[in-house]
Each structure stands twice: as C-alpha cells, then as structure tokens.
Amino acid sequence: MNTDATEAYFTELAGALRASGVPADQLARTVDELRAHLAESGTAPEEEFGPAALFAASLGGLAPEPGEPDRRAEHWTWTADLFNDRRMLAVHGDQGWEVEHLDSIGRFVCRRAPGVALAWEYRREVIAGRRRARVLAELDPEGWELCGEWVVYGYFKRPKAATAGPAGSLDAPPAAPDRSWFLSRRAKALLALWALASGAAYLSLGLPGFAMLIALGSALSAVCTAKLETRKGRAVKARTGTDQD
Numbered sequence: 001m002n003t004d005a006t007e008a009y010f011t012e013l014a015g016a017l018r019a020s021g022v023p024a025d026q027l028a029r030t031v032d033e034l035r036a037h038l039a040e041s042g043t044a045p046e047e048e049f050g051p052a053a054l055f056a057a058s059l060g061g062l063a064p065e066p067g068e069p070d071r072r073a074e075h076w077t078w079t080a081d082l083f084n085d086r087r088m089l090a091v092h093g094d095q096g097w098e099v100e101h102l103d104s105i106g107r108f109v110c111r112r113a114p115g116v117a118l119a120w121e122y123r124r125e126v127i128a129g130r131r132r133a134r135v136l137a138e139l140d141p142e143g144w145e146l147c148g149e150w151v152v153y154g155y156f157k158r159p160k161a162a163t164a165g166p167a168g169s170l171d172a173p174p175a176a177p178d179r180s181w182f183l184s185r186r187a188k189a190l191l192a193l194w195a196l197a198s199g200a201a202y203l204s205l206g207l208p209g210f211a212m213l214i215a216l217g218s219a220l221s222a223v224c225t226a227k228l229e230t231r232k233g234r235a236v237k238a239r240t241g242t243d244q245d
Contacts, residue, residue, distance in 0.1 A: 009045040009052050010035065016056030030161070033143045073114060076176050079107040082153075084184040086124055089155070093120035096173040099157055102148030107180075108155075112173060119160040119170055122147075127154035 010031055017027050038045055046052070076097065080088045089099070089108070097110040098120050123144065125135050135154065136146065144156040 006038070006045055012052040013045075013056050016053055030159075033158070034161075036141070036143065074112040074176055075110070076112070076180075077103070077107050077109050078177070078180040078182065079105075080182040081184055084182055086122070088182045089122035089124075092177075093122050093157075093160070096120070096170045099147045099155065102150055102155065106150045108148065112176075120157050121160050123156050125154050125156065126152055128152035 013034075014027060014031055017030070018024075022030070034045075034049070038048060041048060078088075078092070092108075092110070096112045096119055098112065098118070099122065100109050100111055103109055123139075125131075125139070127135050127149070132154070139156055143158040145158060146154050147157045148155040
C-alpha cells in the first residue's frame with residue numbers, strides 16, 4: 001500500500017468532513033476506524049471507499065454524538081425478545097437506526113439523523129462478572145461501543161461505514177416502522193403460557209406479586225439464555241481451538 005497516497009487520501013477526507021461540520025472528536029474516531037479497516041483489508045483507500053470527496057459527502061450526515069440535542073432527528077423506541085433481538089437490530093441498523101441506550105424495561109431507544117443517515121451494525125455479548133472487562137477490551141479496538149445493558153447482556157454498536165465504506169450510508173432511509181414489538185414465534189408461545197401463569201398469580205398474589213413474577217421471569221430468561229450461549233461458545237472453542245464467546 002502506498003503510504004503517501006493513503007495519507008493524502010485521509011487528509012482530503014478529514015478536510016472535507018471538517019468543512020461539513022463534523023465535530024473534531026467524531027472526525028478523529030471515524031478516520032481511526034477507517035484506517036484500522038484498511039490495515040486489515042490491505043487495500044488502497046480509494047479502491048475501498050471511492051474518491052475521498054464523494055466518500056466524505058456520504059459520511060456528511062453522521063449522527064450527533066450521544067446526548068447531543070438534534071431536534072430534526074427521528075426518535076423511535078422498540079423491543080424484541082432474546083430470540084429475536086439480534087435479527088431485528090440488524091434489520092433496523094440497516095435502516096439507519098442508532099441505539100442510544102436501553103431503558104429501564106429493556107426497550108431499545110433509537111434515533112436517526114436527518115438527511116444522509118448511517119447504517120449501523122450491532123452485536124450482543126454476555127458481559128456478566130469477570131467477562132465484562134475482557135469483552136470490552138477485545139471489542140473496543142474494533143470500534144464497538146457499548147450502547148446498552150440488560151441483565152447479563154451488553155449491546156454494542158458501530159457504524160457500518162467503518163467496514164462497508166460508502167455502502168454504510170443511506171441516502172433515502174425507509175419510514176419508521178408503525179409498530180414497536182417484534183416477538184419471535186417461540187416468544188409468543190412462551191408469552192401465552194406466561195399470561196396464563198401471570199393471571200393465576202395476579203388472582204392469588206395481587207398486583208405486587210404479579211409485578212415481582214414478571215421481573216423474575218425476565219431475569220431468569222436472560223440468565224438462562226446467557227448460560228446456553230456461554231456453554232455453546234466453550235464447546236466451539238474446545239472443538240476448533242478458537243474463541244467464539
């Protein structure tokens with residue numbers, strides 16, 4: 001790879017992004033992520049991302065930093081069960097929805113910047129106990145940012161532009177979905193059984209007992225799913241010699 005050509009490319013890219021109003025810290029992080037991607041792929045920047053000016057234009061609609069007000073941004077909150085959350089995160093991330101955080105009942109609180117929005121990719125990891133520091137240390141150099149936690153799980157995000165180049169931006173994102181619940185068939189079946197048990201609990205224990213039963217069921221579901229995933233990862237590691245946590 002021609003080092004001088006690479007530096008010239010990123011100088012032009014950074015200048016164009018700066019001129020479009022991208023904050024300095026966000027600009028620096030974006031350039032670092034793109035450099036890391038090129039280091040892994042071994043390709044030239046223009047071959048990977050296209051001309052710097054056009055690539056900068058596609059990145060010019062970067063979403064504001066978390067917590068930064070933007071009244072023009074769309075906001076949407078939705079939820080999914082643990083059997084369906086990763087699939088729906090992938091779908092909604094491709095539509096430009098950025099997860100800001102998870103609220104107190106485990107819903108994904110999202111926003112989407114106006115104009116040219118970024119596509120996002122997500123992953124879910126078990127971060128309970130001693131795993132937390134190790135997972136964060138492994139994912140941070142790859143550009144993954146912790147965007148929410150639920151019981152023993154951590155949800156991570158990063159813009160697709162870091163790995164997909166111009167394909168990581170959206171010129172015409174679709175309208176916001178008209179619903180906010182995305183449950184798998186398995187979850188619907190379990191929910192039906194749970195509704196029967198909850199109804200019986202409400203009749204016998206009253207509202208406080210009913211609320212405690214709901215909370216306990218959610219926590220046990222997350223913990224059991226996490227144990228299954230961790231066990232599967234250890235089995236794959238033992239079989240292949242690679243870490244699949």
